[in-house]
Amino acid sequence: YAEDGYRLWLRYDQVQDPAKLKAYRQAIQEVVVPGNSPTLSVAQQELKMGLSGLLGKPVPVSQKPSQRNTLVAGTPASSALIKDLGLGDKLKTVGDEGYLLLTANKKGKKYTVIAANTDIGVLYGSYHFLRLLQTQQDISKLSLASAPKTKHRVLNHWDNLDRTVERGYAGFSLWDWHKLPTYIDQRYIDYARANASIGINGTVLTNVNANALVLTEEYLKKVKALADAFRPYGLKVYLTARFSAPIEIGGLETADPLDPKVQAWWKKKSDEIYSYIPDFGGFLVKANSEGQPGPQNYGRSHADGANMLADAVAPHGGIVMWRAFVYSNEEPEDRAKQAYNEFKPLDGQFRDNVMVQVKNGAIDFQPREPFHPLFGAMPKTPIMMEFQITQEYLGQATNLVYLAPMWEEVLDEDTYAEGEGSTVAKVIDGTLNGHRLTGMAGVANIGTDRNWTGHQFGQANWYAFGRMAWNPYLSSEEIAEEWIKMTFSNQEELVEKLEDMMLNSHETLVNYMTPLGLHHIMGWSHHYGPGPWIKDKHRADWTSVYYHRADEKGIGFDRTKTGSNAVAQYFPPVAEKYGNVEKTPEKYLLWFHHLPWDYKVKSGRTLWDEMALRYQGGVDSVRQMQQTWNALEGKIDPERFKHVQTFLEIQEQEAEWWRDAVLLYFQTFSKRPLPEGVEKPE
Ligand code: GCU
Secondary structure (H helix, E strand, O other), X not given: OOOOOOOOOOOOOOOOOHHHHHHHHHHOOEEEOOOOOHHHHHHHHHHHHHHHHHHOOOOOEEOOOOOOEEEEEEOOOOOHHHHHOOOHHHHHOOOOOOEEEEEEEEOOEEEEEEEOOOHHHHHHHHHHHHHHHHOOOOOOOOEEEEOOOOOEEEEEOOXXXXXXXXXXXXXXXXXXXXXXXXXXXXXXXXXXXXXXXXXXXXEEOOOOOOOHHHHOHHHHHHHHHHHHHHHHHOOEEEEEOOXXXXXXXXXXXXXXXXXXXXXXHHHHHHHHHHHHOOOOOEEEEOOOOOOOOOHHHHOOOHHHHHHHHHHHHHHHOOEEEEEOOOOOOOOOOOHHHXXXXXXXXXXXXXXXXXXXXXXOOOOOOOOOOOOXXXXXXXXXXXXXXXEEOOOOOOOHHHOOOOOHHHHHHHHHOEOOEOEOOOEHHHHHOOOOOOOOOOEEEEEOOOOOOOOOOOOOOHHHHHHHHHHHHHOOOOOXXXXXXXXXXXXXXXXXXXXXXXXXXXXXXXXXXXXHHOHHHOOOOEOOOOOOOEOOOOOOXXXXXXXXXXHHOOOOOEEOOOOOOOOOOHHHHOOHHHHHHHHOOOOOOHHHHHHHOOEEOOOEOOOOOEHHHHHHHHHHHHHHHHHXXXXXXXXXXXXXXXXXXXXXXXXXXXXXXXXHHHHHHHHHHHHHHHOOOOOOOOOOOO
16 A cells, blocks of 8 residues: 555564564564553554564464563563563663563573563563564664653643644644544554654643633543543543633633632542543643733732642642743743743742643744753752644744754753753753653644654654653664664665754754744744744734844844843853853854844854855755655655655745745845855845
């Protein structure tokens, strides 16, 4: 059948390398997964299906080992063999969700072992084991342990109940509310499989801007059906909680978090939710931001609001993910400073089951942002990372952009909160301040398109998010390599070329959209295509001119002492670096500084020339990607080849559009010619 990308990275086609195939066939003569819990059954099915595909012949499943070379998966409770191996101490190190992959010899037989403390650990280990074969690794002497470094690895679907998806570019919402609760689409199962395969253990089904309807009984029954379908895969369901729900669906006159009636309403509502979904994960909340209601409507703080909901779900073990994406309607203050100003003073005031969910940067999922100053600034509060997997400001579904390098860049940054080495990753995994409640959220790029993500390469971003949430220290390079091998092929030349394409793709996009620290100059409201000329909207911080501040003299947002002084929100070494134009990395130049058009950058060129050449460089790199891809014709199935090829054509047009539009517009201020090497707009 057509290769439409539906199978994602879980393709399980026969291993191509003959020597590897032979070795795998020999090592795995049967699969033994004792026990019949729903999760172990899923592990067994996945191993059977995956291995039969990869080995190119049916792999028998037995209850007890009967061959010389057996694959055994289980916990000490489910498998006598695993119990007998005495893995106690080793298993202690991998916790509730981790696993061991081992090779063991016993009584003349050889066992390949997937061992864990829990059934879900067994399932995660099974996917890892399959990945070893998909990427053609040596499995003859396994001795490997893995455990997630964050606890809550959660997709945020910005899905509305009418199935439109806010900032979704891959069709409609997967959740078919009309046919729920009775009809369980196979798509839900494949979605859960994909998530389990990369360790994602939570999903927020509804948009942060959603109304309260999903909290009514009728919808909760549908949510229950999804939760039941996802449960064997370790995937917990969460919902967004509209702050004004007590008024809208509860008949109360207020949603004041300190009002006992409101508190009682949320407690009762939570009890009701848990009666349907005993392992409900909890709430995600967007409050007092972009018109959403919240505690401030009643003169209360974000902590008051979060704590009220936290108390309602606490008896059931639920959590609250309270978003820090707030900026006020009226405030003249630099938007980049507002979340920090609101939240930092609340450090220490949140309940134990609250996480504050912070976007990677202080504006809004731009192609590149310096890390958010809240990382490291609230040591008493668990801080959850929010990345955006859907490419709202990054070309949406038609641009090939591998996002992992951007995420890696943020996670690697040093906040200096507790001295040198206080990286954002350490804030997120809880090690910096000793938090046990940890997590990472990703705004999903998934929809009803057959290939799930619109662009075939969008799948890589879903994949990379899961892998980085499991381990924020993984490199974008190793994740790309895994994904390519699983999704396309292990053929060396192909892997090398695609890896190169993917690893350069983010910088390429930054160059043709927002080089040198420019930001938020996209089209009005939809954020698609260039719009640096956007001005005169009802709020300044939704215009482009607010962000680039170009005039005859120069360009850029002065966030140093002479400007908004946003740099002061960082710890001193960082504040000093960003406050000093000489020390500011060029990639953030115009984020922090307003500079004259003839300012000399590191290359020795003027700012204007450099900017123009960056835009041209972005276009050139897209053409380079096209060449690389086109040279792979015949090595990739024709369907996916053609799909990506045509998307790259769109991307080239868009890169040119960006270059021409932005340069022509800024030229009206700079009044300088385009430097040599920059194509003249037609
Ligand atoms: C962006 C996005 C909105 C979204 C908001 C949020 O501003 O454009 O659609 O609602 O982020 O994260 O809440």
